[in-house]
Amino acid sequence: MAGKLMHALQYDSYGGGAAGLKHVEVPVPRAKKDEVLIKVEATSLNPYDLNIQKGVARPFLPRSFPYIPSIDIAGEVVGVGPGAENFKTGDKVVAVLSASSGGGLAEFAVAKKSLSVARPPEISAAEAAGLPIAGLTAYEALTQCAGVKLDGSGNRKNILITAASGGVGHYAVQLAKLGNTYVTAACGARNIEFVKSLGADEVLDYKTPEGSALKSPSGKKYDAVIHCVRAAGISWSSFEPNLSENGKVIHLTPGPGVMITFAVKKLTFSKKQLIPLISTPNGEKLKHLVNLVKEGKL
Numbered sequence: 001m002a003g004k005l006m007h008a009l010q011y012d013s014y015g016g017g018a019a020g021l022k023h024v025e026v027p028v029p030r031a032k033k034d035e036v037l038i039k040v041e042a043t044s045l046n047p048y049d050l051n052i053q054k055g056v057a058r059p060f061l062p063r064s065f066p067y068i069p070s071i072d073i074a075g076e077v078v079g080v081g082p083g084a085e086n087f088k089t090g091d092k093v094v095a096v097l098s099a100s101s102g103g104g105l106a107e108f109a110v111a112k113k114s115l116s117v118a119r120p121p122e123i124s125a126a127e128a129a130g131l132p133i134a135g136l137t138a139y140e141a142l143t144q145c146a147g148v149k150l151d152g153s154g155n156r157k158n159i160l161i162t163a164a165s166g167g168v169g170h171y172a173v174q175l176a177k178l179g180n181t182y183v184t185a186a187c188g189a190r191n192i193e194f195v196k197s198l199g200a201d202e203v204l205d206y207k208t209p210e211g212s213a214l215k216s217p218s219g220k221k222y223d224a225v226i227h228c229v230r231a232a233g234i235s236w237s238s239f240e241p242n243l244s245e246n247g248k249v250i251h252l253t254p255g256p257g258v259m260i261t262f263a264v265k266k267l268t269f270s271k272k273q274l275i276p277l278i279s280t281p282n283g284e285k286l287k288h289l290v291n292l293v294k295e296g297k298l
């Protein structure tokens with residue numbers, strides 16, 4: 001592949017949304033130590049990609065311009081760098097690319113071997129490409145922050161999932177139901193049947209007064225909230241009366257206001273906690289998720 005060109009979409013400054021993307025031909029990247037070169041069959045875009053383009057993480061991300069967005073990909077291994085010989089040409093994989101260099105909206109991309117996972121034939125490239133960031137975030141929020149055990153053991157927990165019809169939320173509902181949980185899900189009216197079909201025990205339409213107050217229709221108090229709505233959406237005062245004595249809100253879009261509430265709750269030894277979460281891509285966890293999809297559990 002050395003010296004060959006590939007098609008890609010990239011932008012060369014902050015802002016501009018989809019219109020800021022330019023179709024270009026650039027050299028095919030090379031797999032270095034512990035990396036694999038993947039021919040991209042499918043990729044997915046997350047709110048993360050839009051936020052990076054907007055400049056939310058400037059000056060750290062992107063590391064440089066021009067930048068090819070998207071970090072969730074599925075495809076076929078076409079090259080193996082030194083140290084990545086556990087993969088071979090022709091292997092189907094799902095991978096998370098480096099956040100700083102991106103690269104998914106292209107014909108070829110390089111991924112670390114540690115963040116590349118074999119994709120079984122039961123899972124299409126499109127299904128696989130939708131899994132990494134959204135699935136891993138839901139997994140981390142439930143297992144590490146909320147303490148849900150996906151084998152169904154552990155004490156029963158009441159869980160609220162906001163934006164349950166979204167990328168993270170729809171995985172969170174399904175993963176939560178693998179545990180010993182009662183799941184209340186909040187979404188828009190058009191998605192109520194969809195979210196029920198994922199296994200939610202009760203569903204709130206967030207545009208109704210009860211829904212926007214986050215009240216469980218069956219009167220449950222939540223042991224954990226997986227809060228997937230963007231930061232400006234819902235304040236602590238809406239969660240607080242609906243939490244159990246030791247209830248936690250796991251917040252996926254932690255801005256300055258969230259960090260202040262987090263610090264205040266910690267410093268005042270509040271039993272009810274706000275937990276900001278920035279998920280960290282992890283190959284072992286991605287493998288677990290791929291297995292759940294293969295087994296038809298996700």
Ligand SMILES: NC(=O)c1ccc[n+]([C@@H]2O[C@H](COP(=O)([O-])OP(=O)(O)OC[C@H]3O[C@@H](n4cnc5c(N)ncnc54)[C@H](OP(=O)(O)O)[C@@H]3O)[C@@H](O)[C@H]2O)c1
Nearest residue numbers: 047137163165166167168186187188191206252277278279
């Ligand atoms: N911290 C991390 O590591 C991390 C990782 C991934 C994502 N995130 C963040 O998590 C958020 C969700 O990401 P995503 O990929 O799931 O986004 P998404 O697929 O765009 O989902 C957004 C969902 O929000 C729903 N929604 C909007 N307002 C709502 C409300 N008031 N109550 C309930 N649902 C509401 C919409 O539901 P309807 O269509 O039903 O109206 C839509 O399905 C984003 O802010 C993203 O940046 C953080």
